[in-house]
Amino acid sequence: MKVRNLNGTSSNRCKCNSWLEHWENFSNQTVKQCVVNGCINIPTVGGHIQKTGLADQSWYIIPICKSCNGKYGEELEVTDKVNLISANVNYTCK
Template sequence: MKARNINGTSGHTCHCSSWLKHWEKFSGVTAGMCVEKTCTEKAVVGAHVQKEGVLDQSWYILPLCSAHNNKKGEVIELYNNPPFVSANVSV
């Protein structure tokens, strides 16, 4: 599975104290490592992404390290099919 890191989403907020906490709350998983396939760094942010290669244009949250979060607009290959958590805070 692949995802595209979305540009220009820093102004969006949720009530979970952080997007990483939002991902943990709604995925039921504690964030550990960055979910990029080859990365060995700790996940420190909940990054806004879109699924790559599908018609779904919804925004999702995935745990990424700082380096992969800063690769805006790039496609990243994911390790072990992590849960995509909706970034829609009204659900």
Template sequence: MDICKRYTRKVSVKNANGTSDLKCKCGSWIAHWEKYSEEEAVFCCVEGCLEEAEHGAHVVISKTGLNDPEKHFYIVPMCHKHNIQRGKEFVVNAETAFVWANKAKTCDR
């Protein structure tokens, strides 16, 4: 399993439910995303949104033909408005880095 994935096209994702209390050793999920994507989080990844990426949002890939059969959580950069919409489906920009949220394979190693 790749720690960081990128798709050349737009991808539909759903915000994961029940993840707001999850913590990682990176200090925050946006820091986790920056560390493993090797990028700086500037803008929200939701298509058409130019708000600041304040959060590392837990998402699952949905309905794109790219479905992850195990429904792994990934971290993507999101603004506050989009991050708090639990269970909502969004289209994210092409070339967005999807960083695996599995701490055992990343920051807890």
């Protein structure tokens, strides 16, 4: 699926130790590779993304590497198997 990498989200915080942990806590998944297609780096951060298209403007978290996370504003093609976890703490770790 295609997602859009969001820019300037480092000030957005939650109660988990990191956004990567936030993703792990709610996804019931573990990944050994960055979920961006073709990338084999170890996922070290929880990246904020939006679905492409205007129907759903919510922010979600996916486990990706620093390099992919640094591609601000770009569209990324990620594996369909990954669970998108809401970055809205009212729905998750409130």
